[in-house]
Amino acid sequence: MSDPSQLSPRALGEAIGVSQSSLKRWADRGLLEVHRTAGGHRRIEVREALRFIREAGFTVIRPELLGLEGAELAASLEEGLDSAVDRFRRALTAGDEDIARSVILGLFAEGRPLSLIFDEVFRPALAAIGLLWLDDPHGITIEHRATDICAHVIGDLRGRIAPKEGRRVAIGGAPSGDPYHLPSAMIATALAAEGYRPMNLGPNFPVHGLAEAAAREEARLVWLSVTAAPAVGELRDGILDLVDQLHPRGIPVIAGGAALGALELPDLAGLHVGRSMADLVAIAREIGAAGSGDLAHRA
Template sequence: MKKMETDVLSTHELADALGVSESSIKRWADEGLLRVSRTAGGHRRIARAEAIRFARATRAAVVRPARLGLPEAGVAAADERSGDDAERLYRYLERGAGALARGLVFQLYLEGQTVAAIVDGPVRAALERIGMLWHERADGVFCEHRATEFCAQALHQLRLLLVPPAGAPLALGAAPAGDPYLVPSLAAAAVLASEGFDTVNLGADTPIEALEQAVESLGPRLVWVSMSAAPHSERLGRELAALARTLAPRGAHLAVGGRAAAGLRLPALPNLQVGASMAELAAFARGLASAAPARD
């Protein structure tokens, strides 16, 4: 994906993105609705992340999303809107229309949907349908892997837009050893970034031992483990319980989720959260972030 040329916008550029007058942008800034900085010459500048926050918070129509670093959102918006969001995303993924698939995710985000809602809704529904194609089509595995890559690209770019505030608490996580699925852990990272965390995603097929080493090195406030497959569930349950106990003296928490999490036998520990959705993870993280001391 193309790297953004700059992370700040002028008032003219933001006005162009939203289809409003430059004087409106300046007025919103003066009223404190839009956070701006100033150049040495006194010109207003708006961080790209702040421009996106403002557009989402005010439900402003983004007429030129390329100005905000999301040109593909315009591609999806211009496409025929037949079917609900999950159906549209499935259709784009199934036919290999990567720009439209990514653009739809970006469009939904710009329209104000949370990252958690996008993942729990259209992304999950579309990928579940794509994942069943191998039963009826010779190219089903190919379609699934391609769709996974498109969704991973969209989530990764969303995560890059979510710049953590100074002193943000750290979250790190992964999918455990034997779990090859990329999207769930990447989705968790994007959801946590949207809730104000700085995130480190160690990806798929990561041994719990590697997570323990990362905890020792980085000192996170929250660790997530995303489980779509659990080939050694009994042993993994013991390892996760041990990880939670390791985190407890540090004031850190462990969040376990995914479709395979329900099959684990985990003890009831104060700092161990088991969830079934990204919305639950977001709500849990929101509470932690509000109570977390600022990092140095």
């Protein structure tokens, strides 16, 4: 039986409409990682194929060959991103996980950056769903169900990202009293694609525990997502203390989230503030390039 996590060069060629000889050439140049089975046949890991396709900008024509059955590609999303957001929002509202997943996997297969999928598809769809409870008693049920679907779909995306060798640990979550799960799930996925090994400690994690966890895991980056801040002063002090402990060790903290502004954090070396997943990725790249956390505070 063939292993669904492995592709033959022929299947990959058919998935993106290129010849096997082109694939072989790219493999020889180190652009695509190919290994051999015990019987000497060339195989490509599906996650490696997806990385290559997305980074090189190929168009997927047969998504089912890449394990992306049902993914809605650009041809069927004629109006592009707006139509994808609308379809995703309607699928979440109706509780239709299959459609929600196929919209997101379609965007992923098209090579759209994860940060864009999170900032410009998930975020507006959830913002619209967050208004339903104001007019509709069923709105709270819809919101909880939509959150569960989003968590599954984000987990699915994360599972399709090939781990890189020698990955740096990134650790983080949301502080005590903050029940929001999705922002950190997105951060972990986006950082995995940037070559980190994310440890998502999830919602409701005490900020003072992050310094200890970061030291124990030899983390190279710590994130904090703040959507709800029931005790503003305490959280602010906790974050300042965290940066105070981590900065001397060269571990930068990236903070963000809808409620972060309320904390009025000062400019601090070792603390980076972002408003979106695009900011997160940009900051993580700067940190990676600089090799230290000593960059300017960003607003």
